[in-house]
Amino acid sequence: MRVTHTAPLAPLTTLGLGGAAAAVAELHDLEDFPEFVAFAEAYPGAPVPLGAGSNVLADDSGCSSAVLRMATQGIRIAGETADGRIRVEVQAGHSLADLVDTTIAAGLTGMEMLAGIPGTTGATPVQNVGAYGQEISDTLVEVTVWDWKLRRRTVMDAAACGLGHRTSVFKRTRRWTVLTLVFALHRAELSAPVTYRTVADELGVPVGTRVPAAEAAQAVRAVRHTKGMVLDTSGIDHRSVGSVFLSPEITPTQAADLRAHNAPVHRFPDGSTRVSASWLIKRSGFALRSPVTTGVRISSQHYTLVADEGTDATATTFAKAIDVVLQQVQTHTGVTLTPEIDRIGDPTPHNAHAHHSSLF
Numbered sequence: 001m002r003v004t005h006t007a008p009l010a011p012l013t014t015l016g017l018g019g020a021a022a023a024v025a026e027l028h029d030l031e032d033f034p035e036f037v038a039f040a041e042a043y044p045g046a047p048v049p050l051g052a053g054s055n056v057l058a059d060d061s062g063c064s065s066a067v068l069r070m071a072t073q074g075i076r077i078a079g080e081t082a083d084g085r086i087r088v089e090v091q092a093g094h095s096l097a098d099l100v101d102t103t104i105a106a107g108l109t110g111m112e113m114l115a116g117i118p119g120t121t122g123a124t125p126v127q128n129v130g131a132y133g134q135e136i137s138d139t140l141v142e143v144t145v146w147d148w149k150l151r152r153r154t155v156m157d158a159a160a161c162g163l164g165h166r167t168s169v170f171k172r173t174r175r176w177t178v179l180t181l182v183f184a185l186h187r188a189e190l191s192a193p194v195t196y197r198t199v200a201d202e203l204g205v206p207v208g209t210r211v212p213a214a215e216a217a218q219a220v221r222a223v224r225h226t227k228g229m230v231l232d233t234s235g236i237d238h239r240s241v242g243s244v245f246l247s248p249e250i251t252p253t254q255a256a257d258l259r260a261h262n263a264p265v266h267r268f269p270d271g272s273t274r275v276s277a278s279w280l281i282k283r284s285g286f287a288l289r290s291p292v293t294t295g296v297r298i299s300s301q302h303y304t305l306v307a308d309e310g311t312d313a314t315a316t317t318f319a320k321a322i323d324v325v326l327q328q329v330q331t332h333t334g335v336t337l338t339p340e341i342d343r344i345g346d347p348t349p350h351n352a353h354a355h356h357s358s359l360f
């Protein structure tokens, strides 16, 4: 375990914003976790788990709790589940991108549409990570967590994780730190049916076709590239958290109306029908590259917020930009957007809804 005291959070997040944490411990070996539990007691509140920092906004005032950066590595393809799928055990710090590639190379399907999503595997249950018709809930069997409330290690099956549309019992709480995960994947050469038109078009096949899993992943990555939805450190939009807002749920009447305007409307595994938040942002008058607040603008490729190069942007101006977009979309479309990203900092009564609650 490597510990840094008064550690700036900005370099640990893809937005590159925020103040310092009282201490950041980097966990490379799960054997060292008990040492971290003892270490974290010296700091107020439950510690903040952090992966690759690709879905967080760290407050300018930093964080007085200890931050645990998950850097544990390892994938084990081990045995079969009761329903004949293949068990894949993964350490929380392992990159999701590598997990997707490794499972495809092993002839397993179930994660191919998640290609190109940044971050660690341990963070995936937090918002039931998903894209292009697949979600973690399709394949997650169980997670082993440390429960900071009961102060013990415990195994939670997928049902106990409460996985919903970009949410779970882990969202906006520090109660549990995910340590390891078990997935169940099918042994198959072909991908899940391609349900998104953009991906089908990239492959040159009709919607609903199954293609070799590696080709599906490649097509997904290519589509994501065109939208700036892969982390590309060379591009001008790289200070990004991907989608800043959830795709809002809409009624059947709204769906019919939006489809008539060619809006991307999709049904999700939880049964909800949702419209793309970026489409609503575009519709509300925001232009690509347009500034929103100091140092924060709309991406040059996609209708989402990014921080500009340089030092003008702060966590405060990014949070303000979220409010500006929210208000403008509300005024123009009548739809209320909900931020997807998590705040890291010290919760106050005013901002606790957006932060991890240290009260469990």
Ligand SMILES: Cc1cc2nc3c(=O)[nH]c(=O)nc-3n(C[C@H](O)[C@H](O)[C@H](O)COP(=O)(O)OP(=O)(O)OC[C@H]3O[C@@H](n4cnc5c(N)ncnc54)[C@H](O)[C@@H]3O)c2cc1C
Binding pocket: 014, 048, 049, 050, 051, 052, 053, 054, 055, 056, 070, 092, 117, 118, 119, 120, 121, 122, 123, 124, 126, 127, 128, 129, 130, 131, 170, 172, 176, 177, 178, 179, 228, 229, 230, 231, 240, 241, 242, 243, 342
């Ligand atoms: C360009 C880009 C594209 C993206 N595209 C998608 C997409 O298509 N679909 C999608 O769902 N997301 C997407 N995201 C968001 C992000 O990649 C995912 O949410 C990812 O799971 C975050 O992983 P991370 O390791 O970076 O988590 P972090 O940002 O470090 O943490 C995210 C949250 O999880 C918590 N957390 C992290 N690790 C653990 C752990 N081990 N135990 C408990 N809690 C933990 C943190 O406290 C925080 O609340 C995108 C982001 C970017 C930058």
